[in-house]
Amino acid sequence: MAKLTKREDNYSQWYNELVVKADLAENSDVRGCMVVKPYGYSIWEKMQAALDKMFKDTGHVNAYFPVFIPKSYFSKEASHVEGFAKECAVVTHYRLKTADDGKGVEVDPKAKLEEELIVRPTSETIIWNTYKNWIQSYRDLPILVNQWANVVRWEMRTRLFLRTAEFLWQEGHTAHATEKEAIAETEQMLGVYADFAENFMAVPVIKGVKTESERFAGALDTYCIEALMQDGKALQAGTSHFLGQNFAKAFDVKYATKEGGLEHVWATSWGVSTRLIGALIMAHSDDLGLVLPPKLAPIHVVIVPIYKSEEDFQRVSERANEIKKALQDRGFSVKFDDRDTHKPGFKFAEYEMKGVPVRLAIGPKDLENGTVEVARRDTLAKELVTFENVEARVVELLDDIQNNIFQKAKQFKESNTRSVDTYDEFKAVLKEDGGFVLAHWDGTPETEDRIKEETKATIRCIPLDAQAEEGKCILTGKPSKQRVVFAKAY
């Protein structure tokens, strides 16, 4: 297996190679659409299971809405149409016919739709058009629905997981009687995302709100979690939107209040996508390949047999299967790689590439000594453990790896978060170090735009935990009351 390009030589190429070599995904022949391969998909399944449980534990249920949205729906919410209805897949016909030359098929011009259908880029419009019929009174509220689905946005420049024309995601869409309740929901779901990012993905995040110009099209407030990648660029890992009454007004959704009035309903929406797999890769992996947090690893432990004779193989296999069973009984996913078509060294490199957290190697010498070689993927450290202690040590290690990669990412984030007070300093930090830059901003979109134009850095968020601090905007010198988070971003 050819080695990866090193991160320091070409980070972007390192990423692209890793995604393919670790067997996570590949580009399909359909422009911008990816194939998520079984190993990559099994990481997504782990993410889905953890998130789905968190959604259900907070009272949400799943449902499914049509993949097609009539074109006119997008025009109903004024800012939404600007954000979403432009770069999209448009269905105009519903039939093909045999081509005139008798070969192949062509669009049947007689089968033109009266109104074009858009393949959903996000589902607020079709869902609020449906909620209209579900909501009459305060007794029907709240509605706490989530959807797991595919969505399509016609991106011009695509990268596996990070930006693809089609991607998989979940989108929560909730309806509430009061503004307060809707804001509480928006914040609760941001908390769920931050919890998932930190405790499952082992990726520390900053929680914040977007500036007006970075808001979701149709939202009054967009909350987000922002993560830092190893190249010093930020990645938005999840968003939770407070939609106010915008969609309720656009689709005429009112409810009878307890007091006998009639009010528009309050809304939220929130989502994360297969983009998280890109974040996971870029946050932890190294020049040997993927590094996975045990909580999201499809395989926790791989056992590689070392042998020359068939007899040795039999003896080693017996021991390996005992360990495999013991670990499986404790709920871990264990693979015993007994392929005779590949050498141990090849297998070691393969599982390093695939980020399997713990590797056990057992040879005839280990049988004699009653030991097993235990290697951890995150630090690459190896140790000899007695057979009796293997099970306990593996359990301990998996826990340790989950913590260690989180701490490592946290230290990286902390040492790459810098406060600056002048524009020159700001530009220097962005050029030399990247990372999160905390700086004062005068609160205007004009300043935000000019900084973006001149430095390519955007305001990732106004952090929720920021301390009030009087200061001056790095660009205009106008007064500011708190620092915001700037970074170049994916």
Next chain:
Amino acid sequence: MAKLTKREDNYSQWYNELVVKADLAENSDVRGCMVVKPYGYSIWEKMQAALDKMFKDTGHVNAYFPVFIPKSYFSKEASHVEGFAKECAVVTHYRLKTADDGKGVEVDPKAKLEEELIVRPTSETIIWNTYKNWIQSYRDLPILVNQWANVVRWEMRTRLFLRTAEFLWQEGHTAHATEKEAIAETEQMLGVYADFAENFMAVPVIKGVKTESERFAGALDTYCIEALMQDGKALQAGTSHFLGQNFAKAFDVKYATKEGGLEHVWATSWGVSTRLIGALIMAHSDDLGLVLPPKLAPIHVVIVPIYKSEEDFQRVSERANEIKKALQDRGFSVKFDDRDTHKPGFKFAEYEMKGVPVRLAIGPKDLENGTVEVARRDTLAKELVTFENVEARVVELLDDIQNNIFQKAKQFKESNTRSVDTYDEFKAVLKEDGGFVLAHWDGTPETEDRIKEETKATIRCIPLDAQAEEGKCILTGKPSKQRVVFAKAY
């Protein structure tokens, strides 16, 4: 809650009303596309979980392929294009623009795709175009991949769950070195579907193979399971296709054999869809609403409190919560309906409509007597059970209900499966009783077509367990070696 139309008065209307009143699904404003509501979706989640486990236990893994398929792919397999590329959703453009009047949006004529994209009606073509790059040698085989996805077929007449333009399904696509292995896989997956239908859905099925004219477009053999609905019509509940080397040849997928040769790969595909929910409804439900097998019921037990005073409510709730906890600890899904906005009678009717298998009612009198009223949904039988015995009785009942509805459906199927030997008898049985009709057929598509035209009955399958029996075709009198299964079908 208004009552359902009775099955004997109008079966079709009964079904349509039930789907809506039990809160399973509804028609969306997008022609032919349904909204699967939370309660209906939770049945689908139960089905998915059980099937996914069965797929994984038989060595399969999940992956995800693009929703769009280039138009030309369909023409590569001659019979496939006839079956699938005709009634489909065609994406022709990738951008909208603000309309000239400044209101709304319209298709941007400059953003026309070079080649149209079809929203997948099934994924053989895109998947085999991908497998081409995954398969070089016998070491790469078998590939055992499944996909959970949405698909679109532009049906003209749609019915919730049974036939919708968009539906949810799983599609397995496997690649094998030998014909024998591929046939074994096709048969194995048919077995998985039959097992699921009978042991989870409690729906007995006939396993068989389709006649040539009913085969999947591109298959050499289509295996199927056929179920019988209460109105005497058959419903195809799952199919497993032996595709031979058709798709490997169409997409040029060859592998190097162990012996150094180069051969085309052998293929299967198999799928079930949200149509199964339609089958589940029609197999068991009654004039009061849904009847669900406990293994697929989102809520196993509902507890309804009976009370007048607030004090009674408190005392009853305490007891209810004890029972709820005890049953939840055993892994059951329990709902305690403590809404004070609805009367017990309303709640009873609601959970009957929703098919919750077991209902417990507890009032002040029960507290005095140390009893609980236990009602089972399938037979509507009620009994008083002492508080100490409730837990054990519920566990027993859930098991009993699962068995009972299967036995009932099995008896129905058996008493509605009739052997006939003349065409007159055949027509009379179809007219008066419906059901499965076992009859001799001369094996020609012409006869099959004429029977279909004259009676609306189709050959559901050539049953796998049929006994050899010399006979004469009911239409032509030509010789036949076994009976086939005819029925009118959904």
